[in-house]
Amino acid sequence: MKVQAALCLRDGAPLEIRDVELAPPGPGEVLVRWGASGICASDKFVVTHAGWPKPYIPGHEGAGIVEVLGDGVDTLAAGDHVVSDLLGACGHCRQCRTGRPRLCEPQRRRAVPDIDSRFSLDGTRVGRFGHHEIATFVEACVVPEASLTKIPDNVPFEAACLLGCCALSGAAAVLTRAKVAPGSRVAVFGCGGLGLAGINAAQLCGARQIIAIDVVPRKLDWAREFGATDTIDASQGDPVEAVSAATGGAMADFAFDFSGSAVAMNQTVGVVRNGGMVVLEGAGPPGTQLVVDQAELIDNEKVITGAHAGGGIPALDIPLLIDRFRAGTFKLDALVSHRLSLEEVNDGFDLMTRGEARRSVIVFATLQFGSVIVFEA
Structure with missing residues (x-):
């Protein structure tokens, strides 16, 4: 045929x-x-x-x-x-x-x-x-x-x-890979489709503060629609300092990079508190480097992990997200x-x-x- x-x-x-x-x-x-x-x-x-x-x-x-x-x-x-x-x-x-x-x-x-x-x-x-x-x-x-x-x-x-891909990968990174707990502070770098799904998922998890970070003002407006409580234009200053200001110095419990930018990937480590978790989901060009001071891992016990396609389990995560979509809390159609x-x-x-x-x-x-x-x- x-x-x-x-x-x-x-x-x-x-x-x-x-x-x-x-x-x-x-x-x-x-x-x-x-x-x-x-x-x-x-x-x-x-x-x-x-x-x-x-x-x-x-x-x-x-x-x-x-x-x-x-x-x-x-x-x-x-x-x-x-x-x-x-x-x-x-x-x-x-x-x-x-x-x-x-x-x-x-x-x-x-x-x-x-x-x-x-x-x-x-x-x-x-x-x-x-x-x-x-x-x-x-x-x-x-x-x-x-x-x-x-x-x-x-x-x-x-x-x-x-x-x-898009909605599952962004949401699963938050729900399944990081297992964001209620009351957490979450920072999200990159507010395209993946990031918006991740922001929405953080809201489903009961995060107390969701900080969206991007260099495109339009995308920060979208982030607000999907549940971000704070937005930071990274083109206007250091997002690590901005996250510190937004959290009163507490920093984020979880940080996600959905952008694939080498600059953003390295900044994710700086925006999490000691003992916090960084999840890298956005893929940059081959050879993109993450440079981390060993003290961040050893002395500060920060956890850095990847999430390939969100690191989720489609047979479990897709039905869950569909249930949330049908309940009106996961904005799957609004991504389009x-x-x-x-x-x-x-x-x-x-x-x-x-x-x-x-x-x-x-x-x-x-x-x-x-x-x-x-x-x-």
Whole structure:
């Protein structure tokens, strides 16, 4: 069958819309027709810098409907609504068994090019998102069963798709990785989609003070909407001094960096109290350095940790966040600032670059009009 996709054909060039062939799912795989896909900074980074074998289809935040099952699939059925999981997990390795599916060992060993992709163009294999078994800048995709989480049918795709990365990663860093306690003071660097989800999650945790830090005034306004009690424009002075002033010298109990900025990463250590925790979630360019005086770790007992895709457990965190969304306390739909067609995907990158989008989402018309998948013999 043919499906429309946004292809990366050259590093740094705009994505091109092409019709590609999609083969049926194999054992343990599922064909999903996407209803919506988020546009993430990771997508823009890889099409600009990654140097992955071309052609490939970016995108990793998807929500849609299961339409075709491969042999052996037993946790999903045709018609189920699902959210993608960028990383996937085997469920059996030592990391998965100890509650760290984001560090799944078999997934870490997967290599580029994507030899399991079911996409092709004029007889040439088309890869998915690097070594990940997912692509969402396309009308439909074959995905491993383990890379999908079932969701209720009444959650809009354009909101649900953000649980594939943005909303889940930002919230899980706070809820699952850091386990922010009620009454805590929290500092958040970077108030794009990830940071806004993290701020909202800190509010859900009962944080007494949530300090949002960014260099873009518009993003600080967004942070207030998502629950920040204080905002700091880091372009106007030292945020470490500003956090000290905002907390009366108490400093933050937890600090999160969602920006990927080397400057911000190093400042997170300075804004937490002795014994506090720093969580680094935003990824900077390869080689980005964190420079820390050993006294901060030894004498001051500060804890510094990372959170790969939030460090969460999708099977647990996604249902929790959906419950909070349906209760009106997790602002999943408010993260969506722009709704675009697949043909406008490059406009989504431009909006991101200009700092104008909380999150842009591609809405697929094919699913909205109930198209049917048919494979030719």
